[in-house]
Amino acid sequence: MFYKRFTFRLILRLVIINLLGYLLFYLIKNTQLWFTIIGLSLVFIGSIISLYFYINEIRSDIKRFILAVKTRDHTLNFKNKTTKGSFPELYESFSDILQVHKQIRLEQEAMFQLIKTILEQVPVGVIVINNTQKEQNGHLEIAFFNQAASALLGVPAYKYWHRLKQHLPVFAHEVDQIVTGGKRFLELKIQDKFIQLSTEVMPLNLYGNHYTIISFQNIKDEIEQKETEAWNRLIGVISHEILNSITPISSLSDTINRMVTDKQNLTEDEMEDLKTALQTIKRRSSGLLDFVKDYRLIAELPTPILESHTIGEILKHIKVLMQPFAKVRNVVLDVEQTSSRITLQLDLKLIEQVLINLITNSIYAVEEMPNPHIQVSYRLENNKLYIEVIDNGKGIESDNLEKIFVPFYTTRKHGSGIGLTISRNIMKMHKGSIEVASVLGEGSTFSIMFNYI
Structure with missing residues (x-):
């Protein structure tokens, strides 16, 4: 050596x-x-x-x-x-x-060029601001500005952030609102066209340099596609219900018309047939009217009035409300942890309605089962609070797990098909969700989830 x-x-x-x-x-x-x-x-x-x-x-x-x-x-x-x-x-x-x-050094440069090429090809706009490097007058420098960003925003690839702010103040303002990290949806008018952007901002500290990474994509087409699919499903359900009601009404109306046409008097049998037909028309008309009312109920949910309530308070109310109904149907309803002092901001009436819907569904699901049993409890997990309704009913087929939330879809003989739809909408208004897990022949678990911080 x-x-x-x-x-x-x-x-x-x-x-x-x-x-x-x-x-x-x-x-x-x-x-x-x-x-x-x-x-x-x-x-x-x-x-x-x-x-x-x-x-x-x-x-x-x-x-x-x-x-x-x-x-x-x-x-x-x-x-x-x-x-x-x-x-x-x-x-x-x-x-x-x-x-x-x-x-x-050459490998790093090659990797940088590879990543840069990929970012230039993806349909997501990416802007990287170098918060450390500034001009003498203090303007922030843009370290990267890909072609997709330029095309989506309808601007050239600016070198400095203040120039983009001057051109698109609304976009820059939204970015400033989430500069600490997060996501927003915003609508911009670009060249006389409105675009809807899902925008995410992420701060990054790299080798002593502070960067802000802005990524965004136009989700208007996806939203329109989802809206079209939702409308098609809803129109299909509404059309099915209306046709089911209108078809017999139209047929009976035609029958009545033939019965009374060119006749001055009716026999007793004909009068009975006429009464039966009119009663059927009335019944189907009432059914159609109830259907429209149910639809309005989904569309016109009240805005939640948020107040502090403990989990124990909610579970006590539900136990008082649902215990008699379960007892009449010989169903054991266990409501646990009613002494909990954990507090949430929620609309008590709306959340009670959600739990009533879930427990009612579970009661009908366990009716024909031996030893019917329903358990209501809560659990905390990863800054989320779950109130669970667990039954040992017949379960739900995997193909139907998502369908059960579609308006007017029901597997119950006399169900309206709006309970779970309303419940999901109520939870969305509380910035929560409903989750379901089910095993056919063993039972189901419905969980309403709240963010708990």
Whole structure:
């Protein structure tokens, strides 16, 4: 290794210098050989100077190497010294390190170009603001502005953030509102067209530099597609219900019309048939009217009035309300943890309606089961609070798990099909949700979820 060679040469030079110094001292003290003494003195001084340059050479080269690494200068090389230098192994190591450093730099640059190319091709707009680098006048610099961002916003790829703010103040204002991180949906008018953007902002600290990453995409087409699908499902259900009511009404009306046409008097049998037909028309008309009322009930839910209520209070109310109904149908209803002091902001009447709907559905689900049992309890998990209604009923087929939330869809003989739809809407108004898990033949678990912080 180079340090072994260096140590050997250094010790050898020091020994020679010491011997020369001792010999020079001896000659000066004991002889008059002045020419020899002068020559030996020059050799002694030359040896010292040689030692200095010998040590200073490696110090200078190490300094150059460190400077090259710091400044990422890959042009420096020590190839000539690897063969005839004082430390061939050291200089060879220097060359290898510089080559590896250069290779890493090239790989990083290639990866950067790959990521940049990918970001240029994705349909998501990406803007990266460098909060550390500023102009002399204090304007923030935009480190990256992809083509999708330019196309979605209808602006050129600006170099500075203040220019984009001047062009699109609404967009910049929305970004400033969520600069600490988060997501927003906003509508912008770009070139006389409205676009709906899902915008997300994420701060990032990287190697001492502070960045703000803004990503956004146009979700208008997706929203329109989902709206179309929802409308198609709703229209299909409404059409089915209306046709079921209108078809017999139309048929009976035609029958009545034939019965009374060109007749002055009706027989007793004909009068009975007429009464039956009119009663049927009335019944189907009432059914259609109830259907319309149910539809209005879904569309016109009241805005929640949020107040502080404990979980124990909610469960106590539900136990009082639903226990008699369950008892009449021979169903065991266990409402647990009614002493809980955990508090939530909610509309008590609306949440009670949700729980009434879920427990009622469970009661009907367990009616034909042996030992029908329903359990109501709550649990906390990952900053979320769940109130669960668990039954040992017949369960729900996997294909129907999502359908049960579609308006007017029901598997119950006399069900309206709006209870779960209303319940889901109420939970959305509380910024929560309804989750369902079911095993056919074993039972179902309906959970209403609240954010609990």
